[in-house]
Amino acid sequence: xxxxxxxxxxxxxxxxxxxxxxxxxxxxxxxxxxxxxxxxxxxxxxxxxxxxxxxxxxxxxxxxxxxxxxxxxxxxxxxxx
Amino acid sequence: xxxxxxxxxxxxxxxxxxxxxxxxxxxxxxxxxxxxxxxxxxxxxxxxxxxxxxxxxxxxxxxxxxxxxxxxxxxxxxxxxxxxxxxxxxxxxxxxxxxxxxxxxxxxxxxxxxxxxxxxxxxxxxxxxxxxxxxxxxxxxxxxxxxxxxxxxxxxxxxxxxxxxxxxxxxxxxxxxxxxxxxxxxxxxxxxxxxxxxxxxxxxxxxxxxxxxxxxxxxxxxxxxxxxxxxxxxxxxxxxxxxxxxxxxxxxxxx
Numbered sequence: 001x002x003x004x005x006x007x008x009x010x011x012x013x014x015x016x017x018x019x020x021x022x023x024x025x026x027x028x029x030x031x032x033x034x035x036x037x038x039x040x041x042x043x044x045x046x047x048x049x050x051x052x053x054x055x056x057x058x059x060x061x062x063x064x065x066x067x068x069x070x071x072x073x074x075x076x077x078x079x080x081x
Numbered sequence: 082x083x084x085x086x087x088x089x090x091x092x093x094x095x096x097x098x099x100x101x102x103x104x105x106x107x108x109x110x111x112x113x114x115x116x117x118x119x120x121x122x123x124x125x126x127x128x129x130x131x132x133x134x135x136x137x138x139x140x141x142x143x144x145x146x147x148x149x150x151x152x153x154x155x156x157x158x159x160x161x162x163x164x165x166x167x168x169x170x171x172x173x174x175x176x177x178x179x180x181x182x183x184x185x186x187x188x189x190x191x192x193x194x195x196x197x198x199x200x201x202x203x204x205x206x207x208x209x210x211x212x213x214x215x216x217x218x219x220x221x222x223x224x225x226x227x228x229x230x231x232x233x234x235x236x237x238x239x240x241x242x243x244x245x246x247x248x249x250x251x252x253x254x255x256x257x258x259x260x261x262x263x264x265x266x267x268x269x270x271x272x273x274x275x276x277x278x279x280x281x282x283x284x285x286x287x288x289x290x291x292x293x294x295x296x297x298x299x300x301x302x303x304x305x306x307x308x309x310x311x312x313x314x315x316x317x318x319x320x321x322x323x324x325x326x327x328x329x330x331x332x333x334x335x336x
Contacts, residue, residue, distance in 0.1 A: 063232065
């Protein structure tokens with residue numbers, strides 16, 4: 001039954017990746033990227049690489065999102081398209 | 082142009098997926114990844130290092146140089162961001178502060194709920210970071226993760242209160258040298274091993290200092306020592322990157 005979980009994760013990862021690219025608001029993009037990192041963390045955990053999953057959760061979803069937010073606060077929220 | 086980029090993306094993606102069919106099956110005992118040294122690690126790492134978490138044993142003992150230079154990379158990243166963003170005092174600082182008038186510091190109002198939540202969350206976060214560091218031998222975790230958690234706990238403080246209050250507790254004169262001190266501690270362990278007659282970062286040399294410890298346990302303790310160096314560097318770098326990014330280098334107004 002693990003293929004159900006894998007399929008769900010794959011769909012969610014692809015969905016969040018496209019949503020982060022297509023969003024016009026950078027704040028939205030960075031929050032969606034945080035969700036993407038959490039999904040990647042679940043993938044690593046389901047593959048048995050718990051250490052990598054831990055690092056992904058701490059660095060990708062935690063620290064990375066905060067760095068994005070700090071940068072957006074000091075620059076601007078809109079993409080120039 | 083956009084159509085071409087999309088086509089190219091699908092082409093390369095399809096090529097990658099097609100290439101992945103040549104991979105050995107998952108859990109295949111004949112695959113190249115599990116035929117050479119990994120058997121040696123799996124069968125011997127616990128007897129030789131007494132570290133149940135093989136990832137920690139490989140990361141900080143067998144693949145010591147990798148981890149040392151990874152820590153150096155983290156330190157270099159922190160230093161690069163410091164050099165780019167941290168403003169010198171004087172005319173340059175004033176000029177760069179007036180470049181983006183629309184993005185001037187927006188001080189957010191203080192929120193009692195956030196501050197109370199931070200008061201409750203900060204000590205357990207800190208404790209959890211130390212737990213991840215010291216329990217990395219037995220469970221997932223280790224120096225890098227512990228460093229990120231410790232650095233994030235200070236970022237939490239800076240978000241819930243303000244940057245200046247946090248910087249008065251943890252001044253730049255403290256965390257900036259700590260980024261380098263962690264790496265120096267790691268390399269110093271290696272140099273001590275070298276001076277005591279063993280190879281660089283061969284922890285068995287440390288037995289001359291900690292007498293009466295078996296050669297297996299000294300490797301376990303050596304792993305803990307270098308992980309402490311990694312934690313110090315990573316936590317200080319995470320906090321340094323955050324403070325420089327959020328205040329555009331002047332360390333006055335934060336999120």
